[in-house]
Amino acid sequence: MSARDFRLFSRLIEGICGIKMPDAKKNMLESRLRKRLRSLEMDSFRDYYDYVSSPEGERAEMTMMIDAVTTNKTDFFREPAHFVFLTEKVMPDLLAKMAPGQMRIWSAGCSSGEEPYTLAMVLSEYASTREYCNFSILATDICTEVLEKAYRGIYEEDRIAPIPPDLRKKYLLRSRDRSRSVVRLVPEIRSKISFQRLNFLASSYGLEQTFQVIFCRNVLIYFDRPTQERVLNNFCRHLQPGGHLFLGHSETINGLDVPLVQVNSTIYRKPE
Numbered sequence: 001m002s003a004r005d006f007r008l009f010s011r012l013i014e015g016i017c018g019i020k021m022p023d024a025k026k027n028m029l030e031s032r033l034r035k036r037l038r039s040l041e042m043d044s045f046r047d048y049y050d051y052v053s054s055p056e057g058e059r060a061e062m063t064m065m066i067d068a069v070t071t072n073k074t075d076f077f078r079e080p081a082h083f084v085f086l087t088e089k090v091m092p093d094l095l096a097k098m099a100p101g102q103m104r105i106w107s108a109g110c111s112s113g114e115e116p117y118t119l120a121m122v123l124s125e126y127a128s129t130r131e132y133c134n135f136s137i138l139a140t141d142i143c144t145e146v147l148e149k150a151y152r153g154i155y156e157e158d159r160i161a162p163i164p165p166d167l168r169k170k171y172l173l174r175s176r177d178r179s180r181s182v183v184r185l186v187p188e189i190r191s192k193i194s195f196q197r198l199n200f201l202a203s204s205y206g207l208e209q210t211f212q213v214i215f216c217r218n219v220l221i222y223f224d225r226p227t228q229e230r231v232l233n234n235f236c237r238h239l240q241p242g243g244h245l246f247l248g249h250s251e252t253i254n255g256l257d258v259p260l261v262q263v264n265s266t267i268y269r270k271p272e
């Protein structure tokens, strides 16, 4: 990939999904896009760029290109302190204040589903010991490949180590075929989550409801500061007054003009 082609792709990608492509990412981008060139039997990055920027290519290929450039690293119980804060501080506060109804949580940038399934397990445990505690989770991502995996809710056994043994026993089913070392989340947990493709840079998110809690962790880190500010303000429009936003461990709202106050490390609240 020539330096000129790289600049064209980085402008295109940043404009569509906000993901920054500094020069240091050139090798990574090249190897990820090479797979797309191969499957389309194209010889040059420039041909691929022209195709994906054309109306036909935009329709047929853009989603695949975005799938190829996203980084989807995730884990069950990633940054576990957030789940403790959610059940010990946020949930009791919400239950005390709100009329009986359904709590809505958004896992924004959910990748292959480990984050929303962790939320569903933790909240099911919490709800099992309380009256009138019902919840639903919306899980969204821009990448269709990970969303399909998330929707299936099937994981290799080596992915489930961070899940506490009692939750594994209760909420995971082993494959009947013992030669397959995979597990699946039980229907009770899967039914709590709906999955949807959503680009944070879209002019409208098309969401009718607001949320009491939004988890958007390890996503903003890929955006520049103005894009982070724009996306955070969009989240705030979908967050109820008094609602909480959880960011990833290396993300901060410092220096951004957003209506949020910090309540703990990487945890923010929208004032009432």
Ligand SMILES: C[S@@+](CC[C@H](N)C(=O)[O-])C[C@H]1O[C@@H](n2cnc3c(N)ncnc32)[C@H](O)[C@@H]1O
Pocket: 016, 017, 018, 019, 070, 071, 072, 073, 074, 075, 078, 108, 109, 110, 111, 112, 115, 140, 141, 142, 143, 146, 198, 199, 200, 201, 216, 217, 218, 219, 222, 248
């Ligand atoms: C590193 S993963 C984080 C997953 C999970 N939140 C966690 O912390 O484990 C970042 C996710 O953000 C998604 N993403 C990147 N840009 C996006 C955009 N513009 N709109 C929606 N999702 C995006 C990627 O597809 C990827 O799955």
